[in-house]
Amino acid sequence: MTEEKKTADTGENQDNGPETLPEISFDELPEELKEACGRAGWDDIMPVQKKALPYVMQGRDVMVQARTGSGKTGAFVLPLLDKLNADSKDCQALVLVPTRELAKQVAGEAEMLAGARGINVVSVYGGVGYKSQLEAFSEGAQLVVGTPGRVLDHLKNGALNFDKLKVLIFDEADRMLSIGFYPDMKRIQAFLPKRLFGAFMFSATYPPVVLRLADQFLHKPDFLSLSGDQVNVAEIENVFCEVPAMGKERYLLRLIETENPTSAIVFCNTKRNVEFVAAVIKQFGFDAEPLTADLSQNKRESVLNRIRSGQLRILVATDVAARGIDIPELSHVFMFEPPEDPESYIHRAGRTGRAGASGTVITLVDLVQKAELKRIAAKFKLNLIERKAPEDEDVAAIIEERVVALLEKKRRDLTYFHGERISRFLDMAKRFGEEEDTLVLMAMLMDEFYQSSLHSPPELPEEKGAKPKPQGGEKKGGSGGSGGGKPSGKPSGNPKRKRRPRRRKPKDD
Structure with a gap:
């Protein structure tokens, strides 16, 4: 973890830049925000809101590491209440979300917090007709909550414009990239004004691809986390799912489909399981190959070259076959079963989270194996997270x-x-x-x-310096970052660096 990725709440300002902001309490909130909390039945605010509200209220671009259910919606909706002009029908704030269910949920909470202030909240998402959404725009849409694809449709059709947009919010940014919305998000960027009051990103995880997304849309953002004094973007999340002993491969497939990894290794204890699991994964459309000690050197090198170059998404391997493999930005490790040797768990998990990246390790266990895995976790002091296995x-x-x-x-x-x-x-x-x-x-x-x-991972933000892909011929506009220029993309946790002044517009614009 580098010093530059410290959170903004450490209180350490080693380059004498903008002061870090203390948490805010419920009693310190402006009266209108207290009233909004009252409408939601809140007599206090959540930890994520205490940390994030001071930054969002000041319009300081920020990345917040927060999971669903943490209260993050209130963290970005509450500050909007005194930023949105109800007398103007124009869209002034945009919240991009990955799914229709989240769009409806965020919009519902925003409507509740806004109360009778005259602010219209419109949720837009794909898979349904356009008529009701167009009618809602005609009545005014100060706050739009939507999936990137449908938002882009309305922009291209002229039903929606961002000329008066002040605030841009990404909610569950990691899931948006997983679903495949990055190309649409880049095309939306061409419609954004050159200056924004602020741009804010909320995500459960911050792997390199999410950091690169922030690099393209946010300007020198602060970085906040609920996990402690530092945001560990290089953190490996150790997850396990308890499943029946029979039919494990079905649960593995569901996990692969829900996680949608950019690249992954599935570890098995035996050559027989490797070949069986690889065959099942391939039958369900994923690009997968087995790797066992029986492979010839030429075949082994061919398979490894494919996954290193991004031409192969999923490698299924035994511990012996995977020894010494280093795959850049391997997003996931799946364990079809816990290893027989406890030391092998660390070896397997270490295939992800390389070179400062974050990663996810998911182990499938039956009732007996669950006890074995917990012994491994105790031995190596791992923080195991139990997750319910996805259903059909x-x-x-x-x-x-x-x-x-x-x-x-x-x-x-x-x-x-x-x-x-x-x-x-x-x-x-x-x-x-x-x-x-x-x-x-x-x-x-x-x-x-x-x-x-399924054979190719979703298109994702590329590393700085990589040749950009053409994004299509949208109307020309600003870069979309709230600073207007080229953002650094690095979380500034020492926010005292000199920042470009933002142009704040009066409320009646």
């Missing part, structure tokens, strides 16, 4: 979000003649959706489309 309905919801995002992206890029071709099938699609037998045919096409997307 959890996976179905995530797949729906991804398929909608991918299909709507394709729709935005349709040529005139492609649209003409598609129009020939609209009546057929409607008829097919009305009968159970023909509905299966449509499901087959959707499955084929989804499976074709």
Whole structure:
């Protein structure tokens, strides 16, 4: 962990830059924010709100490490109440979220906190018609909460504009990247004004790809965490899921689909399990290869070169076969079973979280193996987190979000003649959706489309200096960072560096 990634609340200002901000208490809140808390039934504020509110209220760009249920929505909605002008119908604040459910949840909480202030909150997301969203815009939409794809649709159609936008918020940034929204987020950036009051990012984890996203949208952000005096962006999260002894491979598949790793190693204890698990993962559409000690040197090098170069997403291996492997930015390690040798757990987990990156280690255990894993955790003083294994309905919801995002992206890029071709099938699609037998045919096409997307990870922010990919011909505008210039992308936890002054607009603009 480098000194430059210290949180803003350490109180250490080694380069004499902007002062760190102390936490705020409920009693110190402005009266109108106390009233908003009262509408929500809060007689106190959550730890994330105490830490983040002072920065958000001052418009200092900030990255906040916070999980769902921590109270993060209040941390960014409360300060908006005195920033939004109810007399203007223009969009003044944008909250980007990964899913329709989160869009509805955030919008609902924002409406409750705003009360009768005349602020209209509009949630927009894909997979539904446009009519109700367009009608809501016509009545005014001071605060828009939406998924990046549908927000981009409205921008391109002229139903939404950001000329008066003051605040940009990313909620659950890591999940947005996992679903595949990065290309849409970059295209939205072309519509952002050159100056913002502030840009704020909330995410449960901060792997390198999320830090690079912040580099592109935020200006010298502070970094706040609830976990202690420092934000450990290089932290390895050790998770386990208790599952039945039989059918473990089904739970592994659900985890892979919900996590959507950029690249991963699945560890098994035996060659037989390696070959079985790799075959099952491949049957479900993922690009996976087994790696065992039986492979020839040429085959072994070929497989390793593929995963190192990003051409292979999932490697399934034994401990012996994976010894000495170093894969840059390996996002996940899955353990189909705990290792027989406790030392091997550290070896396996160490494949991720390399060179300052963060990583996730997920182990599948049955009841007996759970006790074994806890002994390993006690031996090495690991903080094990138990997580409920995803069920089929959890996976179905995530797949729906991804398929909608991918299909709507394709729709935005349709040529005139492609649209003409598609129009020939609209009546057929409607008829097919009305009968159970023909509905299966449509499901087959959707499955084929989804499976074709699994061989490659979602497009993600690239490292600084990498050749940028073309983003399409949107209208030209500012870079979107709240500082207007090129952001440093590094959490400034010593915020006393000289900062470019922000242009704050009066409330009646």
